[in-house]
Amino acid sequence: MSDRNSVLIVGAGPTGLSAAIMLRLRGYDPVVLDRRAGLANLPAAHVLNTRSCEVLAEMGAVDAAIAAGEPLSASDSGLVVWTESLSHREYGRLHVPAAPDDDRGPLSAFGSLNIAPNRLEALLYDRLVSLGGTVSFGEQVLGVKQTKEGAEVEIRSVAEGKGRKEAYGWVIGCDGAGSIVRKSIGIEMEGPRTLARFMTIYFRADLDHFVEGRRAILYWVGGKDVRGVLINFEKATGTWAMLVPIADLPMETFDADASRRILHKAIGSEDVAIDIFAVSDWNMSAQVATAYRAGHVLLAGDACHRFPPTGGLGMNTGIQDAHNLVWKLSAVIEQRAPATLLDSYEQERRPIAQRNTDQSVRNLMKMGMIDEALGIATLAPVLSDAGIGPIDSYPSGALRIDEGHAEAATHRAAVQHAIDAQAEHFAQGAGMDLGFSYTTGALIPDGSPPPSTDTLSYRPDAHPGARLPYAAVSGRFEDSTLGHILSEGVTLFAADDRWSAIAREVSIDTGVPIHAVAADAARFGERIKDLLGIGPGGVVAVRPDGHVLWRSAKWLEGGLAELRHAVQVSHGRGVDADFIAGTGKITAGAQQDI
Incomplete structure (x- = not known):
């Protein structure tokens, strides 16, 4: 018999660990299983965006992330460089701008970070442990079966080879692209499984001499024989990775010597000591799961979406x-x-995953502009003998971009124009990062125009479904609008103190905690009402995830009924539905800060 409140999280990557931390902060003790022997030791993706930093702030982990990473737009790392090799001709470069402020103030307390996921995973693990949580490594989930009250999970100890079955009230599958949880419950993926195939060579080398004066986030290498992307994950330790397109070539083609020769060509010099510590291959996919939930089993992260990087x-x-x-x-x-409230998880998050998939594919396709301008297929698969032959050789048929005549100057300008067009790919635009909005789900539309869908620009607005605009006179996240949001229930940002009494009554009536906060200039700045889109007497109701539930631009005589309806919607109930308050750890009653 399962404990109907028990939660199993399958997978201890950044998604699974984040879910575990958030549950621990709410007083739960989720079981976290991972088939690996320990935490990841190989980096992969490397950008933690502004919105994720805000989420980490809620988890108490953002300071550690800032200490472990570096600002994406820092003056010594805010570049993307296209080059023949690190030591030869540079084709062009893109400066990654800092996230712009709105004319009413900064967009967030944080910017995006360049941080390797294995470092992020380690600090999230440490945060979970500090909260009393644990991860059981070496535990492989072989299957998940729905039951009347939850799910039965088949588990095998990797070390001992012994199997067992355990029952849980809820299962969250965070077990990656090949998710056993997803396959067990029969959910399919939509979209191309393979857009391209890559090899990643992980290595350590002192390349400071080659990147001096142009420290970059990425180096796109387009040489005669060798192509790919060089990523410096950790400047202090000289930890790098190179992503090399290999098509259908077997991995046996690239032994340690072949991989080292490819790296020497990408660097443009054989006079570099290289320590290769891992080589792997992977498929670039563009897929989204057809569903995010089946009964008491839910999916998150790569288990339900796979994007090109x-x-x-x-x-x-x-x-x-x-x-x-x-x-x-x-x-x-x-x-x-x-339980039907959980249907809104898919309603809200699946369109965002599809948007992100589509944008990632557009970014990939748009890179063809650079190839066309250069006359070089920078991401064409390498050949099996790619590392053999002289290092200093320009791609055949390509105009020498560094020569002094007029034709070369025109060529350089065309290449730079194509590179500048990649801004929405590399700039972590505020529109993609902060401007996404839910259109259906646990929210009440107010008829206002939706936020812009532009990937780069973003004008904060408390449109229902959107992230609550950031505002703080102190500049600290904990003092900001986002820092005041209750972890359960509903938070009200009110321009009239009469909403405090209404919040108290609705909270008692529904059993849902409501936190009333004065939307005053002393705390949030002179433009706070403009940011929220409310006038005198107006109010904005916000969910625990920082997204706007409901808004009234002005005072409502029927405010109690309207707020009650909004609270019911936020908790998956219609306005006329009977409500039986639970006996959870949070006591009903409005908290006031007004």
Whole structure:
């Protein structure tokens, strides 16, 4: 017999660990299983965007992430460089701008970070442990079967080879692209499984001499024989990776010597000591799951979406999946909401995953502009003998871009124009990062125009479904609008103190905690009402994940009924539905800060 409140998280990557931390902060003790022997030791994606930093701030982990990473737009790392090799001709470069402020103030307390996921995974693990949580490594989930009250999970100890079955009230599959959880419950993926195939060579080398004066996030190498992307994950330790397109070539083609020769050509010098510590291959996919939930089993992260890495959206989308899911699961477990509230998880997050998939594919396709301008197929698969032959050889048929005549100057300008056109790919645009909005789900539309869908620009607005605009006079996240949001229930940002009494009554009536916050200039700045889109007497109701539930631009005489309806919608209930308050750990009653 399962404990109907028990939660199993399968997979201890950034998504699974984030879900576990959020549950621990709400008083739960989720079981976390991972088939690996320990934490990841190989980096992969490397960008933690602004919205994910805000989520980490709620988890108490953002300071550690900032210490472990570096700002994406820092003056010494805010470049993307296209080059023949690190030591030869440079084709062009793109400067990654800092996230712009709105004319009403900064967009967030944080910027995007360049941080290797294995470092992020380690600090999230440390945060979970600090909260009393654990991860059981070497535990492989072989299958998940739905039951009347939850799920039966078949588990095998990797070390001992022994199998067992355990029952859980809820299962969250965060077990990656090949998710056993997803396959067990019969959910399919839509979209191309393979757009391209790559080999990743992980190595350590002192390349400071080659990148001096142009420290970059990425180096796109387009040489005669060798092509790919060089990523410096950790400057201090000289840890690098090179992504090499290999098509259908077997991995046996690239032994240690062949991989080292490829790296020497990408660097443009054989006079470099290289320590290769791992080589792997992977498929670039563009897929989204047809469903995110089957009964008491839910999916998050790569288990339900796989993007090309062109945009740095995969890991961030997974962390934000967990952010959307956990508060809803908590409300269901505590009987403040029916299980149907969890249907809104897919309603809200699946369109975001599809948007991110489409954008990542567009970014990939747009890279062809550079190839066309250069006359070089920079991501064409390498041949089996790619590392053999002289290092200093320009791609055949390509105009020498560094020569002094007029034709070369025209060529350089065309290449730079094509590179500048990649801004939405590399700039982590605020529109993609912060401007996404839910259109259906646990929210009440107010008829206002939706936020812009532009990937780069973003004008904050408290449109229902959108992330609440950031505002803080102090500049600290904890003092900001986002820092005031309750981890359960509903938070009100009110321009009239009469909403405090209404919040108290609705909270008692529904059993849902409501936190009333004064939308005043002293705390949030002179433009706070403009940011929220409210006038005198107006109010904005916000969910625990920071997305706007409901808004009234002005005072409502029927405000009590309207707020009650909004709270019911946020918890998956219609306005006329009977409500039985649960006996969870949060006591009903409005908290006031007004």
